[in-house]
Amino acid sequence: MRTTDTLFERVWSVAAKVPRGKVTTYGAIARVLGSPGAARTVGWAMRAAPVGSELPCHRVVNAAGELCPEDTFGGPGVQRSLLESEGVTFDVQGRVDMKRHLWIP
């Protein structure tokens, strides 16, 4: 029994562990948490994530390495800018280089 009863807090906990310059995927987090099919719930946790926390939700991308809708982070290109600022490289298609930055706990 831990303070993190809900998946939400678990997701946040894992996402918060993502090292700078790395990224993870919703499905990967869900899988690590023990619910490989709860990728959607993970994304929901990000969306419901408390603003003001140190949760680097911008380091979490989908399985394709694509960032979620640009406007989702409050502005177009915001997430990408943050990742680039952390040293994350992008594919020509605008996707994160999973081979170099995919990180899983």
Add this chain to the structure above:
DNA sequence: GCCGTGACGATTC
């Protein structure tokens, strides 16, 4: 206990 929702994933057409 059912319904609606959702920043996904994979498959199919």
Add this chain to the structure above:
DNA sequence: CGAATCGCCACGG
């Protein structure tokens, strides 16, 4: 290749 659909799970009301 592009778009659309279904399926999955978890939380809130």
